[in-house]
Amino acid sequence: MSSPHRFSRWLPLIPGLLAGVFTLAFAAWLLQSRDEASSQRSTLLEQDLLWQKQAIEQQITFDVQSLNGLAATLNVTDVNTAIFEARVQSLIQTSPEIASFSVQDGKGTVLWHAATQNNWSVPYEGRGGWSDINTSHGEPKVTYAVLTPDRKRYVVAVFALDTLLQQQVPWWIAQRYQISLLDAQDHPLAAKFQRQLDTTGLSHTILLTAPPLALKLKGDLYAGSVTATGDILPALMLVLAIAMLASTAALNRMIRVRAQAEERLKAEVAFRHAVDTSLVSGMIAFDRRGRIIYTNRAFGEMVGYSAQELREVRPPMPYWPPEEIERCQATYDAIIAGHNEPAGFMVRLMRRNGERFDVRIHASRLVDGDGNHIGWMGSLHDVTEIRREREALQASHERFVAVLNGLDAAVAVTDAETGELLMSNLQFDRAFQLPDLRGRCCIVPLVLRRAEPPVDAEWYDTYRDHWYQVKSRQSTWVDGSAVWLEIASDITALKSGAERERQQTEALQQTGRLISMGEMASSLAHELNQPLGAIASYVSGCRNLLGSPEPNLPQLGQALDKMGEQAKRAGHIIRGIREFVQRRAPRRQRCDINTLLDTVLGLLGHEIVRRGVEISIAQHEGMPPIFADAVMLEQVLFNLIKNALEAMDTTPQDKRTLAIGLLRDEGVLRVTISDRGTGISPAQREQLFKPFYSTKDTGMGIGLNICRSIIEHHHGRMWVEENPGGGTRFIFTVPFPGVEEVIAEQEM
Structure with a gap:
């Protein structure tokens, strides 16, 4: 086995060995220094108090770092998110001395407050850091505030000094000493003590170096702690062992808390990376000297350059078009100078392949976790398609307005509720003499409006002596409101x-x-x-x-x-x-078609005899009277019968017959006049009723046109057909009198 591995096996035993050596040395020192007990107790008190000071300062430092970290996250995390609330609750559970946590504005207004046991929320109107000691609610406390990166909010935490002391002073220290926190004037703020024990008068005071400022830590030795050396040594050894275990446990706890903080930091970094990756807007950051220090993925895709290629680059930027360098430089200088446009800056940039595109830039100050201004951050939005669509929409609108103004009809759109004129074309303004700079105005409807059916009516302008054909329709405007569309054509x-x-x-x-x-x-x-x-x-x-x-x-x-x-x-x-x-003028009245026919035949009797034409009349029995102008119908019958007589001039004498039919056909009188003449060709029949068209050499071509006008004036029809037996037959219809005609006859 190698030497490093053997050393690592014994490494965990070193603290125990050192503790044993320290304990033995300390016991020997006590045995040898009975006469110096008072000095030793004082030294021990100082050492214990230094240890206690270190523990309190470590906890305060940890809490301050955690609060600074929470404040720094507010530039990417909102206070109402679950992540932020979870981090706050974790901090409050880890550090019970934090009695209240809130987010406030610079005027002390609480924007967000975490639920705690005491539910304190002290308004804070300072500039960050530690506040003075506050003794409201019966417990001394101090407030620590951190300014968020947006410079508009504060993260405010209230520290309960009594709770801090109760949590950080271990039981073995509390059994030996009365531990107190003093202010700058040595007034006690908080203490942890045993009520059944009295102090010996031996005390020591030490100044806390970590904020809050001007706090002191005082330890008073209990009388029960002064015993014989034989009694002190085992107790002291036991206390030392327990203290080592407690400190080791506290150290492990701090290590776990730090590990958890590191895990949360990793999660936060991963979250920010995911947000940065998912953004479609380009992000770019400059330091205070104007060098690029950061670009995101979207910006790199916009311009075609990687983040490594753009790092530390200064103007002129490689993505500035040559023809837009002056404008881009002016925008860059405005951002570096801190000039912020609420609507952003519009510039044109260039991709790596030379393609131009338009962007809108919004810039803001870039600050670090301590609130120091370190540069500027800009977000870029590609508005090329938006601008193209806007220009196309504007061109379409201009074409629409041009077409609308080119119409001969006057067009207006008014609000259905208020009557306000929303739009009108040039012809409408000219027709009704509306000024060009009229502002908002209301107009009176030209005709009475109704939704169903739409209105098509005529309107007479008495002021200008003009007639208009008005079409009024209800429609929906671009914003979804109900409007009236009126089209007035000058007739x-x-x-x-x-x-x-x-x-x-x-x-x-x-x-x-x-x-x-x-x-x-x-x-x-x-x-x-x-x-x-x-x-x-x-x-x-x-x-x-x-x-x-x-x-x-x-x-x-x-x-x-x-x-x-x-x-x-x-x-x-x-x-x-x-x-x-x-x-x-026409004068309608009840008349009998037979009487009219007899009158016409009487007038043409000489012609009928001279031409040798045989007249035949066929009619239904019980023929009712008609409601018509007798003289006009006599003229129609006269022209048609006379034309039929003339059409048979070349017809053999024995075939000259004129057939007149009087039939009742579904509410109308149908009169048919058939001759045996030479007939009329299809081409001539199409032109027959047009004015001044005649098939006769001496005709003027107005007789049949007048006849048709008279019949149509009587709400009837007239047409011509080929006579199946040869020749032509003219047919016209006249309605029998209805209710309206009967009423009109009674009023005459």
Whole structure:
């Protein structure tokens, strides 16, 4: 076996051997120094008191180091975390002399307090370190405060001096001496003593070198401790052995506490390393001379340089773009000078491969565990994508505003509750003369709003004499609030155009009537000649009867009656012509389609006879009356029948037939006029109802357009079809009167 190994085997025995040698030497010294007992007791008292001083100072030093360590962790650990609370509870259990533990601000406000037996929380308004002795609550105590790294909070611990003495003075010392703590004026603060024993007057006082300052440790020898040398020696040996065991146990305890502290420190370091590794923000630290002393993993990935490559580097930094050196240097100088921007610094950096990227830097002072300023710490956030998205969003917003301002319609968005105008386009501001710098304002809704169904209404601006088509919709704004979207389109021109179109339609209808009147002048002359000729004949007959010697009065009366009927017939013809060509607004009333048809056929009777056309009429029985303008419908029937007669000019005489159908079809009157003419091609049928389009060489092309307008004005339809037997048939419908028409007729 080697010599070092043999020595290590005997190494644990050395303290015991030394203790035995010391005990024997001490006993021999006592036997040989009976006459010097008083001196020996005094020396022993001093030695024991020095030992006790060392034990108290070691415990205070340990507590102070533990408090400093707890305060240093608050830059990465919050007071409400389980780790911090566990460390505090462990310290309080290990050191019972700490009667209270709290975290306070600089004004003495308690931010966090640990649950202890006494539950003391002394407000602290100092600058750190030990406070004066406080004797409130019946027990002397002293406060120790440590400033946290953020310079805003204090870790405050209250030490109970009596508990400190009770815990640190072992029983064998307490049996021999009365141990007391004195202040600077030698006033007793705390003591540990045996009530049944009296002191001998032999005492010794020693100043504690460890804080709290100006405390003294005093030991008074008990009278029962002064015995014969034979009695003292065994007791002293026993006490010495126990003291060695106690000190060894205390030493082992301190070693265990230190080991636990080291384990917690390792866990804290591992935790900080895990946090540092998981960060996506780059971290960089400079010393007070501006040299890089630390970079984390995320920063290295940002710039492409390792922590070893950047350590001790000074400006210009390798990750500064050449074109941004001045700006980066200015930011660096501002950070080193301690200028802190609340929103951070925006700079552009360069990766190792030359790629540029934008970052936002937030900087703060870097302090050590003692609160000393040792440099600066900066956190960098890559905002390249955020800036790109923001620029894209801004461009999209500008495009949206450009499109919105390019609209002819006025667009506005208002808050559904307050009526505040949230957004409007340029056309809205111009239309309603809103100033550019108007600030927040509310507007009055253009139309009455409702959610369902959405509002589509017309609104007239009496101030500017404009008509608007308003569409009002309820929607949701970007912040989730309810808003109203209103789109107002200026339809003044459309309204004016519609009015002009109505006037032109009436003019065309009037022109059509006049043209139709001119075309049927010969027919009208023939119709008027018949009653006028009959009247002339009856007048001649009356003269002849009156010239006879005995006039036949009954026969004369019949002739006069016939003359009156023919005169009435001529008057009806003239009145119908006048109403037909008279320009007036439509006047609806109940009328019989058969009466209208008879009137038109009577007007065209001469043409029908001259052209040799056979008329056939088919209708349902019990045909109800219709609610329409009789003169307008007569014009439609006149134009359609006249066109049908003219379409059969080239048709053989025996095939010239005109069929008129009057049918009741689900609430409407369906009128069909069919001829046997040459027909109309599909291409011509598509253009047939357009204004100024005509299939006749002498036609003006407005008759059918007017006819369709009249039918649509009566809420009906008109179309043209091919006649299955050859020729063409025109069809139109007119609704039978409903409830509204009946009410309107009753009001007339």
